[in-house]
Amino acid sequence: MRNESLKVADVFRAGFARYRASAGPLPKHYYTIANAIMACGTAVLGGHAYACDNCGHERIAYNSCRNRHCPSCQGHARARWVERRMDELLDVPYFHVVFTIPDTLNPFALRNKAEFYGIMFRAASETLAALAKDPKRLGAQMGFISVLHTWGQNLFDHPHLHCIIPAGGLREDQWISSKNHNFLFPVAVLSTLFRAKFMDYFRAALKDGSILPHGTLSKYRDEPERLKNLVDSLYTTPWVVYAKPPFAGPQAVIKYLGRYTHRIAIANSRLVSVSATTVSFKCKDYRDNNTEKVMTLDIAEFLRRFMLHVLPRGFVRIRYFGFLSCRSRADKLPLCMSLAGKRPHAHDAASCGQTADEYAPFVPTAGLMLCPHCHAGHLRPCRFIHKPDPGGELSKAA
Numbered sequence: 001m002r003n004e005s006l007k008v009a010d011v012f013r014a015g016f017a018r019y020r021a022s023a024g025p026l027p028k029h030y031y032t033i034a035n036a037i038m039a040c041g042t043a044v045l046g047g048h049a050y051a052c053d054n055c056g057h058e059r060i061a062y063n064s065c066r067n068r069h070c071p072s073c074q075g076h077a078r079a080r081w082v083e084r085r086m087d088e089l090l091d092v093p094y095f096h097v098v099f100t101i102p103d104t105l106n107p108f109a110l111r112n113k114a115e116f117y118g119i120m121f122r123a124a125s126e127t128l129a130a131l132a133k134d135p136k137r138l139g140a141q142m143g144f145i146s147v148l149h150t151w152g153q154n155l156f157d158h159p160h161l162h163c164i165i166p167a168g169g170l171r172e173d174q175w176i177s178s179k180n181h182n183f184l185f186p187v188a189v190l191s192t193l194f195r196a197k198f199m200d201y202f203r204a205a206l207k208d209g210s211i212l213p214h215g216t217l218s219k220y221r222d223e224p225e226r227l228k229n230l231v232d233s234l235y236t237t238p239w240v241v242y243a244k245p246p247f248a249g250p251q252a253v254i255k256y257l258g259r260y261t262h263r264i265a266i267a268n269s270r271l272v273s274v275s276a277t278t279v280s281f282k283c284k285d286y287r288d289n290n291t292e293k294v295m296t297l298d299i300a301e302f303l304r305r306f307m308l309h310v311l312p313r314g315f316v317r318i319r320y321f322g323f324l325s326c327r328s329r330a331d332k333l334p335l336c337m338s339l340a341g342k343r344p345h346a347h348d349a350a351s352c353g354q355t356a357d358e359y360a361p362f363v364p365t366a367g368l369m370l371c372p373h374c375h376a377g378h379l380r381p382c383r384f385i386h387k388p389d390p391g392g393e394l395s396k397a398a
Contacts, residue, residue, distance in 0.1 A: 006271040008071045008306070011279050012038045015299030018277075019307075022300045030307060033069050040065035040072050046387040050369075054377020060385065069310055074262040081318075082258045085145075088324070088333060089250045091341030092177065093167040095184045096244040096256070099124045099194055100160040102237050104230065105202075109150075109159050111214040114312040115205055117148055117159065123198035124161050125321045130193065131185045132169050132322075140169030140176040143324035143336070145257075148317040151265045153283035154295060155305035162260070164253060167246070168340060170323050170332055175339035184243055191241040199234060206231075261318055265309045274299075 016034050020026060039045050047062035064073030101109075101120065109116040124146060132142040144165040152158035167178035178184065205211040206227070213221040220227035247253045272280040272294055279302040284290045297305070311317060323332035368378035 006274060007041075007268045008266065008271070009037050009040055010274050011271070011299065011302060011306075014274055014276060015279075015303055019300040019303040023304060026307075029313060030310065033067055033307075033310060036065035036067035037070045037072075040067070040070050043385065043388065047385040048381050049383045049385060050379040051382040052371035052374060052377040053380055054371060055374040057371055057373035057377075057379075058382070059372070059379055062385070068262075069264050071264060071266065071268050074264070078258060078262040081261065082254055085257055086250075086254055089253065089342065090166050090168075090336060093181045094247045094250070094253045095165045095167060096247060097128075097163045097165060097184065097190065098160055098242040098244065099127075099163070099190075100158075100240045100242070101198070102234060102239065103158075104234070104237075106157045106159065107215075107217055108202075108211060108213075110157055110308060111217060112205075112211040114315055115210045117150075117311075117315065117317075119198060119201045119205065120148070120159065120161055121146060121319055123194055123201060124163065125319075126197050127190060127194045128163065128165065128185075129322065131189065137185060138169055138176060138178065140171040141322050141332075142166070142169040143320075143322035143328075143333070145324060146319050146321065147261050149260075149263075150309045150311075153286070155265055155302070155308070157308050164247075164257070166340075170336055170339075173335065173339075175336060177340075182246060187241055187243050190243070191239045194241055195235070195239040198239075199231070203231060265306050 012034055016038065041062050041064060043062055045063040045065060047060060050059045050061065051057070064070070064076075066073055066077075068074070068077075099120065105116075125144075128142060128144060132138045132140060142165060144163050147162045147164075148159070149162060150157060150159050165184065167181050167184070169176050202211070213219075213227070220230065247256065266281065270282045272282060274280075277299055278296050279299050280294050280296040281302075282292055283295050285293050320326060320329070323329065323336055368380060371377045371379055
């Protein structure tokens with residue numbers, strides 16, 4: 001199977017049974033996610049029919065699963081989220097900072113996701129807040145958004161945080177601009193402080209049992225000295241914190257947010273082909289000057305890597321800090337806008353990195369769409385398509 005309409009759902013339909021057989025018993029929520037992705041956009045979930053008021057042409061739109069791990073149905077949530085963020089843009093430059101961890105910690109992250117990722121958020125936010133409050137650097141409270149990504153181009157586990165930060169902060173009732181709009185904080189200082197804060201919380205979590213050495217990590221439980229040596233080595237290992245160049249204006253901020261905030265593991269557009277046994281997809285080779293290549297994996301291995309990035313139930317992967325936090329936003333964000341100015345914007349689908357169909361789907365609240373058949377009339381909702389009786393093949397997967 002090879003065409004531009006390939007979706008991750010096609011991979012699940014072709015290979016989930018094979019993956020399940022190779023992996024053995026899976027956590028219950030894995031089946032829930034797999035069933036949702038396979039049912040997304042199909043008659044299994046029901047939908048609506050739309051008819052042209054001019055020629056009578058009908059178009060059927062099946063419901064999406066709305067599961068946050070489904071690459072096919074994040075468009076609506078992404079568009080709404082981006083629109084709200086656009087309303088909060090300040091008239092200042094924006095920085096982009098990426099916090100990563102040494103890959104020797106990846107096994108701890110995979111087996112203790114909620115606690116480990118929570119420590120990443122806490123260490124990164126406290127690092128930025130502490131440096132921002134330092135009078136020698138900014139002497140103000142920053143506001144920033146942090147987004148957790150757990151994957152690399154090859155779908156292996158690669159936990160990292162993307163932080164979007166306006167160039168300045170709030171000091172009482174004054175806006176304090178960053179001293180250098182091309183530079184936030186020294187990368188070496190960011191890296192060292194992030195490492196210290198993360199390791200303090202990580203050691204405490206190991207001590208109180210919040211992070212446990214499950215599975216292949218049992219060697220650290222059986223050999224405490226081995227764990228101590230690992231922890232000691234992490235204090236001397238350079239940690240990579242990447243401060244990217246400032247965004248080229250507010251539209252670039254929104255374009256980034258729209259494309260990456262709600263993505264999980266891989267976008268449908270990267271798929272090249274799917275067979276009964278293999279999956280091929282596009283990926284960038286960072287070791288070869290970001291050259292785009294095609295990687296082919298056994299279908300069970302592809303799904304195994306995809307499922308590495310399933311998040312714990314209720315875990316929040318987009319978080320707000322400083323004057324953008326939920327506790328402070330209502331009072332402090334309007335003050336920041338009045339002091340620093342607000343970016344005017346003209347919102348459209350392209351600025352969010354979306355197509356017109358993604359941004360304005362065939363739903364009554366999104367307005368009427370021009371008929372693709374006669375190009376004169378408009379598609380209007382005409383009838384519901386109800387879900388079939390339960391008990392089909394998909395439900396049996398669980």
